Amino acid sequence: MSIETLIAQYGLAAIFLGAGLEGETAVVTGGVLAHQHLLPLWGTAAAAVGGSFAADQVFFLAGRRYRDTARVRKIAAKPAFAKALDTLERHPTIFILGFRFLYGLRTVSPIAIGTSHVPARTFLLLNAVAAAVWGVLFTGIGYLFGDTLLDAVHSIMPKHKLAGVAILAVVIAGVSGAIRFWRRRQSNTATSRKS
Numbered sequence: 001m002s003i004e005t006l007i008a009q010y011g012l013a014a015i016f017l018g019a020g021l022e023g024e025t026a027v028v029t030g031g032v033l034a035h036q037h038l039l040p041l042w043g044t045a046a047a048a049v050g051g052s053f054a055a056d057q058v059f060f061l062a063g064r065r066y067r068d069t070a071r072v073r074k075i076a077a078k079p080a081f082a083k084a085l086d087t088l089e090r091h092p093t094i095f096i097l098g099f100r101f102l103y104g105l106r107t108v109s110p111i112a113i114g115t116s117h118v119p120a121r122t123f124l125l126l127n128a129v130a131a132a133v134w135g136v137l138f139t140g141i142g143y144l145f146g147d148t149l150l151d152a153v154h155s156i157m158p159k160h161k162l163a164g165v166a167i168l169a170v171v172i173a174g175v176s177g178a179i180r181f182w183r184r185r186q187s188n189t190a191t192s193r194k195s
Contacts, residue, residue, distance in 0.1 A: 011039045015047040020055030023106060024138050027052075031142020032149055041143060049135030052100065056110040056127050063114020072111065080105055084112040092118060096126040100134050 011033060018026020027048040034041040066072050075081055084105050088095045096118070099109035113123055142149070 012043050012047040015039075015044055016051035016054075019048040019051030019135065021051075023100075027135060027138040028142035031139040031144075032146045033142075034139065035143045035146025041139070044143075045136050045139040048139050049131050052135055053127055053131035056100070056131065057124070059107065059110035060114040060120075060123050060127070063111035064120065065114075067115040072115065075108060075111055076115065078108065080108045081112050084109045085116065088113060088116055088118070093126065096123060097130045097133075100130055 011030070015026055015030040018030075030039060030044040030048060031041075033039045034044040063072060084095075084099065088109075095109075096113060099105050099113075102109070110123075110127075
């Protein structure tokens with residue numbers, strides 16, 4: 001089975017899952033694959049929107065349903081959680097529309113919102129709008145800048161464009177993960193110093 005066949009069969013499902021679990025890297029990669037005509041552009045954007053929307057709804061519902069459990073209380077003890085709640089109290093609509101664009105607050109924010117008094121229907125509507133903007137924006141970035149990204153990959157790996165796209169996605173995900181780890185570590189160090 002060729003890589004093109006695998007992408008055609010499982011690409012949209014991978015983007016749906018990647019949008020919900022990982023974020024921008026998966027969606028931009030989907031845009032690049034759409035640029036290469038390996039995936040349909042609007043299908044890719046819809047998978048990105050759907051994955052982001054579904055994941056944030058699940059996190060919101062988990063915060064709402066399990067707010068008094070030890071697991072959610074442990075998450076609530078993190079500085080990012082307090083920051084999310086503070087911003088939510090001051091600007092609820094703007095925060096719900098924008099949290100997925102704020103680095104370091106993407107996963108914790110819908111849980112924090114779930115523990116708040118924001119009505120489920122309000123979150124559902126604002127989450128749908130924000131997911132649509134986010135999914136289309138990052139798919140569009142991958143699609144519009146696909147040539148530039150692929151040229152960079154082609155200069156490194158001239159005969160293996162698709163493998164290069166996969167390596168590019170892994171590198172971007174690795175750098176993003178390293179930045180998250182470093183920020184989390186800095187936050188934990190700052191919290192330890194305050195104690």
